[in-house]
Structures are given as structure tokens and as C-alpha cells.
Amino acid sequence: MYRLILGAAIAATTTSAFAADAPVVLDQELTQPHISGYVEAYLGGLYLSASGGHSTSTVAGGxxxxxxxxxxRWNIQADAIIDSLWIDDQNLYGYGGAVHGYWRDPTAYALGGFASITGYGGDSLGFPDVYSFSVGPEAQVYVGNATLYGQVYYGQLRASGSSExxxxxxxxxxxxxxxxxxxRFDGELGFTRLSLGGEHLDTVTAALQAMYRFSDTPLSVFGRYQLDHVSIAGENVNIHKYVIGLRASFGSDTLLDEDRNGATMDTYRTNFVTPFL
Incomplete structure (x- = not known):
């Protein structure tokens, strides 16, 4: 139906919640180093619109x-992700992980780099196993009760058994x-370009997120809206994704503590896979 997009899968964090809580502590103490992290799962929907029509699907992942x-100061963070959608009686999915290595002063900034790999699959795709990898630097700056986070990266999309x-x-x-x-409230902007044989697929991403953690518990509720605007050969596709979910954290007391002393890094999770290979 949409030859430009073979699939959509991948979204992640955040939902709006309203409740009383303790005030934000702006001066973060350097805590005793310890292992921490979280697991989360989400469920939602995807709406894809193009000049030829539109389509909807159910999405889930974690x-x-x-x-x-x-x-x-020095940290290593390991990530694992899985994202899936069901569209036109087909299941499409992405799965993979990432490793981050970085130096962090929880009162000032974090600086490091990452490497990620993602595999793609699904029902009746008609091509070999496809996977992508990326590497790049990343940094965070802590300004009072705000965190500024940036990444740049380079990678490749490959098919097993192909030299292209x-x-x-x-x-x-x-x-x-x-x-x-x-x-916690998040805003995100991103750009990515996928190139092969003189063709370019450009994606501009914008997302809004919110997350609330219940006091004195490891549980958080979250939601996210993400828009991917995809352009190729004069054609444009808009992919809207809405998700809600649940997170269970360990080794941290609050969302702010998790951000400044725990598993604070993540990676770009696009909404689509392309049939270039």
C-alpha cells in the first residue's frame, strides 16, 4: 500500500499526569555509585497519511x-529495545540494543559516546534480514531542573548477504x-537522512512526552506523541504515533534522581523501515 514505508515501529517514553509531589531539588548531591535502571512497556496507535490515502495500525513495544x-564519574549503560506494529494484516517489528560509555558530573554535565544495532523483520517482507547500526557522540548539560541532551551519529542500513x-x-x-x-516533561527535535544510489530519504522528527512517577514506588506512567515527516523523491508521508505505558525503575528514588545518577541515556527510535535493500 505504501511502497515508501515497509513498516513503522519504535517509540518510547512519557505521559501526562497530575499529582502533588515534593519540590524539585536543584542542587543534586553526588550519590554513592550503584547499579540502576528500568524496564518499560507501551501500547498505542499509529496513523500514516500520504497523498495516496491513509492507514492506521496498532503499536506495542518496550x-x-x-x-x-x-x-x-565513569559509567557504562546497556539498552535493549523491541517495537512492533500490526498493519494490513502484517506484523512488522524492530529489535536491538545500544551501549553508552560516558563521564558524568551530576551537578553539571555528562559527555560520552554510543553504539547501537537494530534488526528489522516481519510477515512477508520479501527481502533478506535487514539491520542497521549507528555510532556517535552524545552529551547532556544540567541546568537547574532542566536537562539538555544532544546526539549526532552515523550508521548504515544493510541486508544480510548483500554488499550494498x-x-x-x-x-x-x-x-x-x-x-x-x-x-517530567520532554520535547524532542531530530533529523535523519538515509541515502542509497543517489536517493535520499529525509525524516524530520518532533515529539512531546510527559511522565509521572508515583511517590515512594518504582512505578511511573508515561505517554508520548511523535510525528515523523518523511520525504523522498518529491513524496511526503506523515507518521503520527500515540502511546501510553508503564515503567518500573530500580536503584533510583525519583525521576530526577534517575536522570542525574542513573540510566539517563537513550537513542533515536524511528517510526519506519524503508525498502532500499
Missing amino acids: AGRVNFPIDS HADNWGGRSVVRYFALDNL
């Missing part, structure tokens, strides 16, 4: 992230604002 402090590949590069910026220690 992620798990664990931060391993090497000492009081598509180059992929991009960047993203995220602002996290903690209205309360356990109430």
Missing part, C-alpha cells in the same frame, strides 16, 4: 536500560524539564 558505574548498504546520519536534541522531582 525497553530496558541498566547503568553500571565504573567509579563516581544505505548510509544513515542524523542528530537529535531533547529538553527534559522536571516540574517536580517525579513529574
Whole structure:
């Protein structure tokens, strides 16, 4: 139906919630290093619109992230993700993970790099196993009760058994604002370009997120709206995704503590896979 888009899968964090909580603590103490992280799952819908019509699908997925402090400043974080959708009686999915290595002062900033790999599959796709990988630097700056997060990356999209590949590069910026220690709002902007044989598929991403963690518990509720505007050869496709979900954290007391002392890094999770290979 949509030859430009073979699939959509991948979205992640955040939902609006309203409740009283303790005020945000702006001066973060350097906590004793310890392992921390979270697992989360989401469910939602996707709406795809193009000049030829539109389509809807159900989406679901999840992620798990664990931060391993090497000492009081150096950290290694490991991620695992899975995202799936059902469209036109087909199931399409992405799965993979990432590793981050970074130096962090929880009162000022974090600086490091990451590498990720993602595989794609589904019903009756008609081509070999497809996977992508990316590498790049990332940094966070902590300004009071806000976190400024940026990444740039380069990678490739490949098919098993093929010598051809598509180059992929991009960047993203995220602002996290903690209205309360356990109430977090996010805004995200990103751009990525996938190139093969002189053709370019450009994606501009915009997302809004919110998350609330229940006081004195490890549980958070979240929701996210993400828009991917995809352009190729003069054609444009808009992919809207809405999700809600649940997160269970360990090794942290609040969302702000998790952001400054725990598993704070993540990676770009696009909504689509393309049939270039």
C-alpha cells in the first residue's frame, strides 16, 4: 500500500499526569555509585497519511536500560529495545540494543559516546534480514531542573548477504524539564537522512512526552506523541504515533534522581523501515 514505508515501529517514553509531589531539588548531591535502571512497556496507535490515502495500525513495544558505574564519574549503560506494529494484516517489528560509555558530573554535565544495532523483520517482507547500526557522540548539560541532551551519529542500513548498504546520519536534541522531582516533561527535535544510489530519504522528527512517577514506588506512567515527516523523491508521508505505558525503575528514588545518577541515556527510535535493500 505504501511502497515508501515497509513498516513503522519504535517509540518510547512519557505521559501526562497530575499529582502533588515534593519540590524539585536543584542542587543534586553526588550519590554513592550503584547499579540502576528500568524496564518499560507501551501500547498505542499509529496513523500514516500520504497523498495516496491513509492507514492506521496498532503499536506495542518496550525497553530496558541498566547503568553500571565504573567509579563516581565513569559509567557504562546497556539498552535493549523491541517495537512492533500490526498493519494490513502484517506484523512488522524492530529489535536491538545500544551501549553508552560516558563521564558524568551530576551537578553539571555528562559527555560520552554510543553504539547501537537494530534488526528489522516481519510477515512477508520479501527481502533478506535487514539491520542497521549507528555510532556517535552524545552529551547532556544540567541546568537547574532542566536537562539538555544532544546526539549526532552515523550508521548504515544493510541486508544480510548483500554488499550494498544505505548510509544513515542524523542528530537529535531533547529538553527534559522536571516540574517536580517525579513529574517530567520532554520535547524532542531530530533529523535523519538515509541515502542509497543517489536517493535520499529525509525524516524530520518532533515529539512531546510527559511522565509521572508515583511517590515512594518504582512505578511511573508515561505517554508520548511523535510525528515523523518523511520525504523522498518529491513524496511526503506523515507518521503520527500515540502511546501510553508503564515503567518500573530500580536503584533510583525519583525521576530526577534517575536522570542525574542513573540510566539517563537513550537513542533515536524511528517510526519506519524503508525498502532500499
